[in-house]
Amino acid sequence: MKTFLLFLMTACQIEDRTGFLQEQLWLDNRKWWYRDRDLLGGKFQKMADDPYNFMRGTLRLHWMDNNRPGREASSFLRLSASSEILVFADPHPENWAVLTTERGDRWLEMNDLDSAEFGAWHFDLRRLVLGLQTIAMDLEGCDCMDSIVAQTVLGYEHGLRNDWVFEGNIWGDLKAEADEEGEERKRFFKQTDAIDGENRLKDSIWPSVPIPVSDWISQTHFRLLDVARVYGTGVSSFPAIRYLVLFDEGSEEGQDDRLVQIREVGDPLVFDRKSFQNNVSRIRFSQEVLWESSANVWMHDSFVAEGLEWKTISYSSWLQDIEHGKIEEGWVEGEYRSDDIDVLSYVLGAALGARHRESETRQGHRAGDIILQDLEAGGGVSALVSEIFSFSLRDREQLFADYTLFVDLIEEHGPLMGWER
């Protein structure tokens, strides 16, 4: 009897969670559902590929879960301003990239500001730790969950004090890749073919020129050479409209041909108090405040066209994203060890702290000082480590439980989880 009751209770909890999971996914993806169900199905399929992709596609779920009634409150965030800081909201590892330039400059940058808004610094840290631990879960024999928390928090505090070093094997490899591929223009040649001495995009839709592309070109001094529609990239923004644009500055030699991606921008998924005129001004302001450098390698811009908001994304090989698949490969091949994961955690924590240091509160005050005060008021670094450890344990368990539920739904009902019925 006791076993039967336990079974019933467990079954009810699973059913409850399935409902919550589906409802949050629905609210998150309603726009795509009405626009293009095939692309939404593609997004869900990609999320089902592995837990990391699922984590990338469920920012809203993570946020809403932490704000449900009865969830543990943070012992930090005691100062009002500490929840009013311009933050990334989704600084998981794959959103960070190493940038290098021909001049040899090198820095770490957050390459996705889609969710940036005024909110709590604490959630950024929590999200970063979840991302790192999700990668580590797939690294066989990596007993590094505790050290990820300790190193990320330690790095974060050092970053807030601007006292950190950008080093480590994983970073070294990314830098080498950026240097090599930047010089070779690998991305450029992967996407283009030389036809009659002129570069053309492989999936060209020329002579069709979508309005966002022509609008962007008209605001610049560039010459449009070709356009392609891009499918299948990103996770959260997988169904968004994307174009790859080939342009130059007027030379007939092809040396100045360059690529940029133009992508539709959506609303931020968390921190739901509006603070900007629109998403364009939100992204622009976030670039100014949260990016370390505005070097033109980014080719960043944002604008309104056809009633939608758009941003340009650099398509240069001088920029190399962190990829969880490559870290896993390096681990399997013995290139990386636990120490490397620790250093990765430390550096990402420090980079986050350093960007938070330079960020602003909604009232325009410097964020770094406020976060340090808040850190002190909440019990200091050791208290933060133990709190993030506790939160991350629950976040991680919940993520993997939700991932299992999600995969079951996809397998049972198809890529749209049966919503179409």
Added chain:
Amino acid sequence: MSCQLLFSFLTPQLDPNCFVLDGAAAIRYSQELPMDGIHRRFSLPQARFQGDSRQNGWMFQWRADVIPSAADGSYIGIAGEAMVWQLNRVQIGWNGQNFMVLAGLIDDPWVFSQNATWGNRNLGLGVAENNGMLNRADTGVAFQYQRNRFLMQFRMVSGEGELYQERNTGFNSQFFGRFNIDDNHAVDVMAQEGSRGFSSAQEHRIGARISSSGVLGYGLEVLKGWGLQGDSSLHPLVFSSWVRHQPAKGWSGLLRMDGILYEEPYRIDGLLGAGWSFSRSAQLYLHTLQSYSFDGGYQATDAQRWQQTYFLQFQVQYQRGWTP
């Protein structure tokens, strides 16, 4: 015979043949503490237009309210965040001797009766609607029986509310009962078996209310829910109590306290205010809304737990009826 003020289906209709149009608007100036986000001093808490047409036992009621096309937290609306009309009632009814049949986008009788007895929707929504426990209207049919002091309504609706299409194959079934103790006092009860969202998450409710619509109006209601907005694991309990009084001609005052609890207390809202009518169609209100969250989510700072709003609201409404 003059045309009576209509827009109700819960009270006997005195004018069998009538056509009424009604409009109202309110403008609010508010001060919030603490000041989170962009501070919106001016807002439009109400702008409505509605009609009620009755002839030979048939009834057609519609209502539209102005809402911003972008939700809170979204930058994406219609041509910016333009105000748009939202239909939230399109119901066709037929009256027999003691019964009525309603179909279309029909009112939720619990929400409707709360609005009627509270009488100040433009100052604050009812506790059930305010906390997402019930929708104002939904698509479906209702059967109503009324005899002497008793009224009963049974309705079957999609369960997704006025804003969404059906997401699952289940109906929401709701029973609403009213006993009119006398001309001013009533006891209401309700029970709902329902589902919401793609996963058919439970959406069950039971509730009870006692209220008075006299010069000294009061109300006390309790509503228990199993499931909330597609989340089956939440089992909220809400209560609301209010007193409103008109001590002298043209003057009114009100006090209301709402609470929402899960396993533990979650939030308490208090509303206190006074109003002055300088004509039948225009009023001025001075109010304060004090809201204390016991659990504001993990990121709520101590200062953000207590939200205070002070507001001055000017509102007008006008009704015109015709009897054929």
